[in-house]
Amino acid sequence: xxxxxLKIKKxxxxxxxxxxxxxxxxxxxxxxxxxxxxxxxxGKTTLFHLITGELFPDSGKVLYRGETITCLSPYRVARKGxxxxxxxxxxxxNLSVYENVASACYKHKTETPWFPFFRxxxxxxxxxxxxxxxxxxxxxxGLAANKDDSGSxxxxxxxxxxxxxxxxxxxxxLMLLDEPTSGLNSVMIRKVLSLLEKIVEEDKEKTIVLVxxxxxxxxxxxxxxxFMNEGKIAFFxxxxxxxxxxxxxxxxxxx
Amino acid sequence: MNYILHLLIMIGIYLILGYGLNLVxxxxxxxxxxxAVFYGIGAYATTMLMMKxxxxxxxxVGGAVIITAFFAFLVGFPALKFRGDSFVLVTLxxxxxxxxxxxxxxxxxxxxxxxxxxxxPSVAGYEISSLPAYLLLVAVMLGISVLVLFTLYRSPFxxxxxxxxxxxxxxxxxxxxxxxxxxxxxxxxxxxxxxxGSLYATYVTYIxxxxxxxxxxxxxxxxxxxxxxxxxxxxxxxxxxxxxxxxALRFLGLPDTVAPNVRQVxxxxxxxxxxxxxxxxxAGKYSPR
Numbered sequence: 001x002x003x004x005x006l007k008i009k010k011x012x013x014x015x016x017x018x019x020x021x022x023x024x025x026x027x028x029x030x031x032x033x034x035x036x037x038x039x040x041x042x043g044k045t046t047l048f049h050l051i052t053g054e055l056f057p058d059s060g061k062v063l064y065r066g067e068t069i070t071c072l073s074p075y076r077v078a079r080k081g082x083x084x085x086x087x088x089x090x091x092x093x094n095l096s097v098y099e100n101v102a103s104a105c106y107k108h109k110t111e112t113p114w115f116p117f118f119r120x121x122x123x124x125x126x127x128x129x130x131x132x133x134x135x136x137x138x139x140x141x142g143l144a145a146n147k148d149d150s151g152s153x154x155x156x157x158x159x160x161x162x163x164x165x166x167x168x169x170x171x172x173x174l175m176l177l178d179e180p181t182s183g184l185n186s187v188m189i190r191k192v193l194s195l196l197e198k199i200v201e202e203d204k205e206k207t208i209v210l211v212x213x214x215x216x217x218x219x220x221x222x223x224x225x226x227f228m229n230e231g232k233i234a235f236f237x238x239x240x241x242x243x244x245x246x247x248x249x250x251x252x253x254x255x
Numbered sequence: 256m257n258y259i260l261h262l263l264i265m266i267g268i269y270l271i272l273g274y275g276l277n278l279v280x281x282x283x284x285x286x287x288x289x290x291a292v293f294y295g296i297g298a299y300a301t302t303m304l305m306m307k308x309x310x311x312x313x314x315x316v317g318g319a320v321i322i323t324a325f326f327a328f329l330v331g332f333p334a335l336k337f338r339g340d341s342f343v344l345v346t347l348x349x350x351x352x353x354x355x356x357x358x359x360x361x362x363x364x365x366x367x368x369x370x371x372x373x374x375x376p377s378v379a380g381y382e383i384s385s386l387p388a389y390l391l392l393v394a395v396m397l398g399i400s401v402l403v404l405f406t407l408y409r410s411p412f413x414x415x416x417x418x419x420x421x422x423x424x425x426x427x428x429x430x431x432x433x434x435x436x437x438x439x440x441x442x443x444x445x446x447x448x449x450x451x452g453s454l455y456a457t458y459v460t461y462i463x464x465x466x467x468x469x470x471x472x473x474x475x476x477x478x479x480x481x482x483x484x485x486x487x488x489x490x491x492x493x494x495x496x497x498x499x500x501x502x503a504l505r506f507l508g509l510p511d512t513v514a515p516n517v518r519q520v521x522x523x524x525x526x527x528x529x530x531x532x533x534x535x536x537x538a539g540k541y542s543p544r
Contacts, residue, residue, distance in 0.1 A: 052428060078430035090425035092418050094485070094541040103418040104429045106411035111431070113439050116410040117403075123410070150540075151421070163425075170429055 004065065005029040005207050006082075006174055011050055011060030013043075020046045022231035023060070030173070031204035033196060035218045035239070036211045038228035039252055044211045045087065047228070048176050052084050053077040064174060079108065083172025087179050087211075091159045093152040097143055098134055100151055100162050104170030105130040137169040141195060157188035164195065175199075177210040181217050193221050219243060227252065260386040264458060266498050267393035268451050271400045273478045273490035275447030278404060280476065281484025281541070282413055283440045284420030286343045289330060289350040290475045293445035295357060295467025296323045297452025299364060302373050302462060312376030316453040320446045327445025328438070335437050338423070350469050357464040369463025376457045393454055400447050405487060407443070416440055417485065420541075481529055483539025492537045500525065 006028040013021040021043045028034045036044050049055040051062055053074040062070045069077050092100050106126070109115065116123050138144045141161045146154065154162065160180060167175050180196070181189045200206055212218050218225060218239060225242040227235040229251055235242050242248055276290045300319035304310040310318065334345040357364050364370070375384045376392065383392050407413050418426035419433055427433055456462050474497065482493020504518045535541060 054424070073432070074424075074427045075430050075432045078428050084428050086425060086428070090422045092421035092425070094421050095414075095417055099414060099417070103414050103426070103431075106415065108430055108432065111411045111415045111436065113407055113410070113412050113443060115412070116406050126411075166429060 006051070006209070007063040008047070008051070009061040009063070011047070011057045011062060013046060013050055013055060013057050015046075019231050021050060021057070024228075024231070024233055026226055026233055026236065028174075028207050028209050029224075030207045031200055032223045033200055033208045033210065033221050034224045034226065035222035036209060036226050036228060037213070037215075037218060037242075037252065038234075042228040043231040044228055045178060048084065048178055048211065051077070051176060052082060078172075081171070081173040083167040083170060083175050085160070085163050085167065085175065085177040085180055087182070089156070089159045089163050091151040091154070091162050093150065095151055096147070097138065097149050097151065097154070097162055098147045101134045101137060101165050101169045102130055104166040105133055133169055137165045140168065141165045142191065157184045157191075160184065160188075160192065161195075164192070168199070173205055174207045175209070177208065179211055179213065181212065181214060189217070193217065197221055215243065257386055260390055262498065262502065264386070264390050264393050266494055267390070267397045268454050268458070269475075269478065269494045269498060270490060271397055271451040271454070272448055272475055273482070273494045274401055274404050275444040275451075276475055277479060277484050277490050278407065278413075278416070278440045278447075279444045280479050281486065281489065281539075282408065282416040282420060283437055284541075285335075285338070285437065285441075286476065287346045287441070287444075288343055288469065288472045288476065289346040289353070290444070290448055291467045291469070291471035292330070292350055292353040293323050293327055293448035294452045294455070294471070294475075295353065295464070296326050296445075297449025298456040298462050298467070299357065299370075299452075300449070301453040302370055302456050303363075305374055305457075306370070306372075312378060312453075312457065316450060319453050320449045323449035323452075324442050324446045327442040331438050331441035331445075335434060335441065347469070350472055354464055354468055357467065364464070367463060367465075369461055371461045373456050373460045373462065375460065389458055393458075396450055396454060400450060404447065408487065412436065412439070420485075477526060479536065481526070481536055483536025485541040486538060488538040489536050496537070 008024055008026045011021055011024045012019065024047060038044055046055065050057050053072050053076065056071045061068060064080055064082055067080065069080055069082065092103065095103065110123065110126055135144070138147060141164055143158060143161055143165065146158065151159065151162065180192055184192065196208060200208055222239045225236065225239050226233055227242055227248050235245055235248055272290065272294060276287065279285050279287050297319045300322045301315045304315035304318045305312065330349045334342060334349065337345050358366050360366065375382055377383065378392070383389055415426065415431045415436055419431055419436060423433055478493035478497050479490060481496055482491065483489030500522065501518055504521055509517055
């Protein structure tokens with residue numbers, strides 16, 4: 001059987017004696033948007049930290065495309081194709097929009113100090129290719145006109161688009177999006193949602209996982225839902241199935 | 256005329272130091288308080304290689320660069336476990352340690368007595384002893400250093416450093432390794448400082464540890480704070496300003512007894528005004544605090 005997507009096997013993590021994530025097993029498939037929902041403090045963001053290597057699990061395993069990525073440093077996990085949109089966005093504020101996206105494109109072999117001296121010709125070619133790539137993705141997310149603005153000059157919504165463009169241009173096949181629509185106005189929310197739908201539709205290899213609090217967003221774009229409560233996966237299944245469940249409604253939605 | 260040549264030579268040496276440190280402070284966003292250490296190690300290593308091992312100038316410069324790289328790695332590796340204020344304090348610690356060693360290891364460095372009579376450099380058979388010739392040597396060394404550094408500034412390496420500086424977690428999430436990239440920057444800055452040390456030692460022909468104190472490290476940092484860091488113009492403006500300011504104050508015609516004190520006060524005031532009015536420096540966009 002071909003190992004695909006992201007698999008989490010019995011992952012647990014305690015912080016200060018408190019079990020934040022408790023034996024979570026889940027799998028996230030390519031070509032699909034999966035939502036991770038649950039009340040505040042359910043362990044959703046911690047689970048993201050455990051996948052990306054910001055935190056190491058006490059026990060359990062994380063596999064991406066059949067490879068174990070448990071206990072790798074964040075930059076190593078990233079090089080396996082795991083990209084993340086942070087809850088607080090984190091654009092590079094002093095870099096231009098162009099540089100923000102370009103920084104995601106360079107492979108680490110070109111980022112050594114000696115590369116520009118030993119392979120100047122190769123670097124010029126790469127620069128050229130990356131410049132085309134950046135233009136393409138900036139156009140894709142609708143920020144072509146803001147190319148030269150610095151990161152801090154953008155609105156919050158535009159910053160989210162830059163962060164998404166970084167993931168797309170960087171070729172990350174797994175996109176972990178921590179609340180991609182929070183703090184956005186309704187126009188921006190529409191823009192982000194249609195962008196995400198377009199991404200999975202055009203590239204069936206992409207796996208998108210999002211943490212989301214807005215149930216109308218989940219209902220609209222998620223194909224599959226994991227419901228987390230007190231560090232455990234309480235329910236999972238197709239979106240309408242989970243959101244229609246009586247117990248989920250009681251614990252989380254309050255009706 | 257000699258006075259102007261002397262100033263130009265000193266500006267050249269400090270430009271090498273400033274542009275090198277810019278890689279760490281301006282691009283990496285790490286405030287290092289031990290840059291004078293690498294300047295000093297470069298100066299001492301060159302002196303030893305020339306006077307004790309009998310090497311000529313250029314091989315001695317190369318040898319000193321390698322020795323300094325080794326020390327920069329030794330300092331950078333533990334220091335880069337830390338960020339922000341802790342990094343500043345750890346580099347401050349190394350500055351103190353190295354100064355103390357240079358000062359007290361009398362058999363090796365002659366400690367506070369210093370090392371006089373350092374030979375003038377000779378390149379391809381020509382002894383460089385006149386001021387114009389020395390200025391030319393400094394200019395060539397500066398040119399090479401700046402060429403290397405400007406290439407790095409606009410390389411993917413420079414971009415990755417700036418990304419880490421702006422947001423380390425996000426940059427790491429894009430596959431940038433903070434430890435490797437910061438350590439490269441730190442070691443390269445040290446190697447460049449070593450070249451400045453070689454030039455200084457053979458220009459003044461006398462060195463002692465007081466040229467490489469914490470004051471000197473702070474002075475180098477101030478060059479970047481005043482001029483602006485993270486770009487190409489900042490270190491130039493900062494160096495010219497910081498070297499020429501005390502010289503300009505000389506012409507105020509103050510009585511000799513108060514002149515040095517008044518100069519220090521004015522110097523301090525200028526720094527405070529900069530922090531208030533232009534924290535990112537004259538040419539900077541990014542403010543490293």
